[in-house]
Amino acid sequence: MSGNMNLIIAGVGGQGIVLAAKLVARAAMNAGLRVRTSETIGMAQRGGSVVSHVRVAESPIASPLVSPGRADALLGFEPGEAVRCLSFLRPGGVIVANAHPVAPVSAALNQQSYHGADMLTRLGQCGARLVVVDGDALCAEVGSTQVLNVALIGAAAGAGALGFTVEQLEDAIRASVREKFIALNIRALHAGACQPHALAPGLFANRPQAGSIRTTLARSTQPQVSP
Template sequence: MSKNIVLCGVGGQGTILASKLISGAAMNKGIPVKSAETIGMAQRGGSVFSHLRLGDDVDCPMIASGSADIIIGFEPGETVRMLPYLKKGGQVIVSSRPVMPVTAALAGSNYNGSEMLDYIRNKVEKVIVIDTEKACKELGSAKIVNLLLLGAAVNSGALGLDDEDIRKVIRTKIPEKFHELNFKALEYAKNAAINILI
């Protein structure tokens, strides 16, 4: 049985690394992986998304509309943009921290992401919102958003991977000096997600 995963965010948030960690963890377990990424504007804070399909019965890397099991959203607005991919009964893991698009900033918009989060909650039954801004402050690094969201996704059971699967791939794909911080982020997410499943 296949597992369809959409990851989305903006450039610089670690979306692609999270995608590679999931892929690596699945392959370590002998699960075939197909993936497709769009990263054209990543370096300028533009939209970034990955389609990941895990399983033996997968022919193409692109996920059809209405068939994603889980969306891991690094930014509320980008998550709303990807909602049409989510299947009925699917799950969303999303960061509460908004990243204002350049066009909105130039127009003097006051975008803060709260309306997007409300929209997601109204449209999706299974939602986990992670306060990544608070977590990054508490853990002392702004570069762990991807591991916070990945930890929450693993803990939810929607990925079909467990904590040790992710730890194993971190040890091989991320420099050793960052291991402890990343493991702390995984653990933090596990605890943070317990009481906020909506």
């Protein structure tokens, strides 16, 4: 593939999206590519919708923001936030979505249940290739809830959605993360890349309980790592 890639990372304030974008940007820099990113910082970080834009290219990049319909990949840290960002994704793009929902307060106040599974179904119906990841299980495997961001970046790399290898992202972690957290984050990256907990879409006949989707585990197609 060419070096060009537009990525949207969507989630909820506090999920570590800024670092996730930084790792991809660092990998791009190390590969000698151009990169621009744009972050949501400030008020929205308090549990609001957060979106990072990452643009990687071989030639100079004009805008730091991805235009509607021009993202190649959408990394959803939260399934509903991925749905909210579908307008960025080009038809035929890739969605890597965490299955674990984070219910907005507005849902409970309006007496509504909020199901990640509904959102995942919507993601599966939009003409994109969907890879669903059990982020909870990955965190449990690594033994820390603080590494969800890196585990999901690993899953996206494993699914071939980023155009960077796991090794390239490992180098990015070494360059971006505090010394004492490097080993933990590299473990999370690999856990994500191997996707032992990837969920095949369409397996949500039994709605999992809010807060934990661990009921339907299945191995997805063999992860591919693109050069």
